[in-house]
Amino acid sequence: MVYSLPEEVLEHVFSFITSDKDRNAVSLVCKSWYEIERWCRRKVFVGNCYAVSPGIMIRRFPELRAVELKGKPHFADFNLVPDGWGGYACSWIDEMSRAYPWLEEIRLKRMVVSDESLELISTAFKNFKVLVLSSCEGFSTDGLSAIASNCRNLKELDLRESEVMDLSGRWLSHFPDTFTSLESLNISCLGSEVSFSALERLVARSPNLKTLRLNRAVPLGKLSTLLHQAPQLVELGTGAYSSGIRSDVYTGLSKAFLGCKELKGLSGFWDADPSYLPALYSVCSRLTTLNLSYSTIRSPDITKVIGQCPNLQRLWVLDHIEDSGLNALALSCKNLQELRVFPSDLYAADVNVTLTEQGLVSVSQGCPKLQSVLYFCHQMSNSALITIAKNRPNLTCFRLCIIEPRTPDYLTHEPLDIGFGAIVKHCKNLNRLSLSGLLTDRVFEYIGTHAKKLEMLSIAFAGDSDLGLHHVLSGCESLKKLEIRDCPFGDTALLANVAKLATMRSLWMSSCAVSIGACKILSQKMPMLNVEVIDENGSLDSRLDSCLVEKLYVYRTVAGPRSDMPGYIWTMDRESANRI
Amino acid sequence: MDLNLKATELSLALPGTDDLPEIKTTTTTTSNQIKTNKRSSPDIDASVTDESRSAPTPKAQVVGWPPVRSYRKNILQGKKVEPEMGSGMFVKVSMDGAPYLRKIDLKVYKSYGELMKSLEEMFACMIGLYSENDGYKGSKHAATYEDKDGDWMLVGDVPWEMFVTSCKRLRIMKGCDARGLDL
Numbered sequence: 134m135v136y137s138l139p140e141e142v143l144e145h146v147f148s149f150i151t152s153d154k155d156r157n158a159v160s161l162v163c164k165s166w167y168e169i170e171r172w173c174r175r176k177v178f179v180g181n182c183y184a185v186s187p188g189i190m191i192r193r194f195p196e197l198r199a200v201e202l203k204g205k206p207h208f209a210d211f212n213l214v215p216d217g218w219g220g221y222a223c224s225w226i227d228e229m230s231r232a233y234p235w236l237e238e239i240r241l242k243r244m245v246v247s248d249e250s251l252e253l254i255s256t257a258f259k260n261f262k263v264l265v266l267s268s269c270e271g272f273s274t275d276g277l278s279a280i281a282s283n284c285r286n287l288k289e290l291d292l293r294e295s296e297v298m299d300l301s302g303r304w305l306s307h308f309p310d311t312f313t314s315l316e317s318l319n320i321s322c323l324g325s326e327v328s329f330s331a332l333e334r335l336v337a338r339s340p341n342l343k344t345l346r347l348n349r350a351v352p353l354g355k356l357s358t359l360l361h362q363a364p365q366l367v368e369l370g371t372g373a374y375s376s377g378i379r380s381d382v383y384t385g386l387s388k389a390f391l392g393c394k395e396l397k398g399l400s401g402f403w404d405a406d407p408s409y410l411p412a413l414y415s416v417c418s419r420l421t422t423l424n425l426s427y428s429t430i431r432s433p434d435i436t437k438v439i440g441q442c443p444n445l446q447r448l449w450v451l452d453h454i455e456d457s458g459l460n461a462l463a464l465s466c467k468n469l470q471e472l473r474v475f476p477s478d479l480y481a482a483d484v485n486v487t488l489t490e491q492g493l494v495s496v497s498q499g500c501p502k503l504q505s506v507l508y509f510c511h512q513m514s515n516s517a518l519i520t521i522a523k524n525r526p527n528l529t530c531f532r533l534c535i536i537e538p539r540t541p542d543y544l545t546h547e548p549l550d551i552g553f554g555a556i557v558k559h560c561k562n563l564n565r566l567s568l569s570g571l572l573t574d575r576v577f578e579y580i581g582t583h584a585k586k587l588e589m590l591s592i593a594f595a596g597d598s599d600l601g602l603h604h605v606l607s608g609c610e611s612l613k614k615l616e617i618r619d620c621p622f623g624d625t626a627l628l629a630n631v632a633k634l635a636t637m638r639s640l641w642m643s644s645c646a647v648s649i650g651a652c653k654i655l656s657q658k659m660p661m662l663n664v665e666v667i668d669e670n671g672s673l674d675s676r677l678d679s680c681l682v683e684k685l686y687v688y689r690t691v692a693g694p695r696s697d698m699p700g701y702i703w704t705m706d707r708e709s710a711n712r713i
Numbered sequence: 714m715d716l717n718l719k720a721t722e723l724s725l726a727l728p729g730t731d732d733l734p735e736i737k738t739t740t741t742t743t744s745n746q747i748k749t750n751k752r753s754s755p756d757i758d759a760s761v762t763d764e765s766r767s768a769p770t771p772k773a774q775v776v777g778w779p780p781v782r783s784y785r786k787n788i789l790q791g792k793k794v795e796p797e798m799g800s801g802m803f804v805k806v807s808m809d810g811a812p813y814l815r816k817i818d819l820k821v822y823k824s825y826g827e828l829m830k831s832l833e834e835m836f837a838c839m840i841g842l843y844s845e846n847d848g849y850k851g852s853k854h855a856a857t858y859e860d861k862d863g864d865w866m867l868v869g870d871v872p873w874e875m876f877v878t879s880c881k882r883l884r885i886m887k888g889c890d891a892r893g894l895d896l
Binding site for chain 2: 322379403
């Protein structure tokens with residue numbers, strides 16, 4: 134009897150459906166549901182900005198209030214994508230400025246954003262509320278000035294991990310005195326100092342401020358002043374966390390933290406001086422998130438803090454925590470869901486840091502809710518991985534980085550195939566996996582057989598032959614993103630699985646064994662894919678089909694080939710165009 | 714699940730290539746380094762750069778590996794290059810009424826006493842170390858310094874090592890002005 138329900142009723146029902154997946158499912162039920170749904174859809178997530186064009190999105194969803202876009206491939210984070218690759222937000226913002234005068238939220242990740250675009254955002258959208266620029270680049274503090282000056286109803290400005298051309302800290306002073314709606318501010322990536330008095334006044338007149346992430350330049354001595362103005366803070370990122378030996382700073386800080394009854398998350402801690410850590414003990418019992426990964430404090434000090442945080446759910450830390458700290462974590466933090474351990478030394482093992490696979494095993498044993506792991510270490514064993522897998526079948530994200538490529542099991546000198554095999558076998562809901570260490574095609578056989586919910590897979594320096602890649606492409610039913618570097622995977626596996634690529638968001642392969650000829654065949658067979666070859670060494674047109682490509686990025690799209698490709702990207706279309 | 718290996722067997726071998734997988738043996742040096750578990754003092758630790766480290770495996774640094782983002786790498790590198798570990802610790806010294814400033818290397822001195830003596834000689838004046846009971850022992854000048862936070866402090870309160878790392882510049886004030894620093 135659904136067809137007899139009036140549109141307004143359906144629309145009202147749909148308004149309770151907010152997940153993108155569910156919305157997409159609703160739109161597939163029938164034509165009238167598709168129509169009703171598209172008119173009342175308020176937010177859209179575009180995982181690859183080149184998969185669709187702004188025009189297509191605007192035509193289908195005329196009444197959006199929130200748009201989220203992602204640009205460059207993930208490996209851009211590690212400098213594998215050359216400059217000028219693309220991911221420009223400009224055309225999106227231009228078209229949206231005309232189509233969505235009531236747009237409230239823009240979230241961009243790994244995109245290039247210009248000051249002009251920021252200025253346009255600040256003037257075109259009268260009710261603009263949320264701007265999140267995650268790992269973006271291309272803009273300066275001038276653009277931020279425009280946002281500050283013009284966005285009267287701004288709630289959230291989050292610049293997380295973006296590369297901002299930092300001309301001066303004056304932009305913050307451009308928030309007018311009448312501006313009081315701020316709820317979240319993250320300027321942690323900025324280098325230069327903002328005017329402290331402007332910052333203090335801004336915080337003082339923002340009663341709804343819940344998240345404040347300062348940059349390193351904000352001195353510790355001034356932090357307590359800010360905290361007194363904003364005792365309602367839920368998330369705080371400190372600036373530099375040291376101040377020489379200043380008992381007045383310490384006391385002031387202690388007192389200020391004591392007043393922050395809502396504080397649940399802490400980050401920042403640059404240059405952290407362990408003697409100032411006890412100042413925050415009063416908030417520890419409520420902490421659910423702690424990011425100490427910018428500080429190089431040592432294990433005993435870290436352990437002391439962690440011991441006070443029984444409700445910790447998320448911990449990011451450097452490997453200075455060592456196995457001993459992780460053992461303590463396993464004992465104290467039974468609610469831990471996410472652990473990220475970053476390396477303090479990027480190449481050889483730091484002799485002063487004893488972080489091994491044991492730490493991770495302890496945590497897997499002691500923390501029953503552990504779901505997400507990112508772990509950098511120097512040694513691993515199959516037995517440890519098997520133990521971890523058996524302890525924690527509820528893992529959803531497992532990213533292990535053994536720093537030296539192709540490192541085998543340090544006990545048996547075998548490949549780590551069966552270890553990772555155990556992970557995918559036991560952790561049935563695993564949706565993200567990053568491999569490392571010595572691995573043969575066998576691990577991919579395990580992955581293809583067991584990792585049915587896997588959506589994102591990162592592979593480096595692994596495998597023996599195309600069989601490895603074939604196992605993954607043919608077996609992993611839920612695979613959306615596959616990124617591979619330095620593996621002997623090539624044409625045969627790729628061409629045997631062309632249809633699979635249309636079910637995925639994207640495939641990245643660099644320093645593998647894919648030839649230009651295979652890229653041409655792939656392009657011909659799959660017109661709904663953009664097959665982009667990155668070659669910084671020179672023109673590929675003159676080379677033989679058997680020539681191997683440096684980097685390959687393949688993604689599905691309904692927008693056709695993109696028009697903003699730099700000269701070093703080769704596509705089949707360009708080749709044909711050149712031939713004419 | 715039928716992996717259909719037979720069908721793939723024939724077609725998946727790369728034409729004309731029969732490469733054996735290159736299995737590198739473990740770099741045993743890395744595991745040895747982990748097992749030593751020696752603790753050297755933080756000073757020594759900070760001064761060892763990647764280049765001077767005697768890691769037996771001279772691995773070429775691979776682009777984008779390990780997968781750590783640049784801003785994280787910058788934080789770690791920032792930590793290793795401590796300015797105090799450099800070749801000298803020159804700070805400016807000004808004296809009220811003197812027409813020009815001087816520069817001294819704090820690393821040359823091992824105690825406040827040595828520093829004061831040198832400053833006295835340099836400025837040919839009597840600078841005493843302040844003490845609670847005696848005041849300035851009758852001298853007309855007091856030594857103050859600017860610390861990392863930009864605050865002006867009285868020389869002599871903190872341990873010498875801490876002073877050396879936090880002192881940015883020195884100012885010799887007239888004794889009567891210096892009394893205001895007593896908090």
